[in-house]
Amino acid sequence: MAKNFIQPGNTITLTNEDVTDAADLASGDGYLSGSIFGVAQTDVAVGDDGEFDVVGVWELPKVSAQAWTVGQRIYWAAATSECTTTAGSNKLIGVAVEAADNPSALGKVRLSGAFTI
Secondary structure (H helix, E strand, O other), X not given: XXXXXXXXXXXXXXXXXXXXXXXXXXXXXXXXXXXXEEEEOOOXXXXXXXXXXXXXXXXXXXXXXXXXXXXXXXXXXXOOOEEEOOOOOOEEEEEEOOOEOOOOOEEEEEEEOOOOO
């Protein structure tokens, strides 16, 4: 392994920034820090650092009034802390790995592990 290798990057340490409308995060919550989206491994208070998974399949809150199809692109709506199929100004975080009904509160998303677009 090259001497400058740091880590695989599947888990990233991020700070739950103390900004307007910031909230404490619970284990399993999605979080967007700049262009990095991850799922909190543990509870992370505002201002604290925590470990966030940036890959894997996760059951996350979704816009209830949307139906999802397998392979559909999924975006993060930071204003509502929900996954959505609406691109707009939302950040691409992955794809649906299972169909989700309209209405339903949760959907299964395979995180892309890439920087959000």
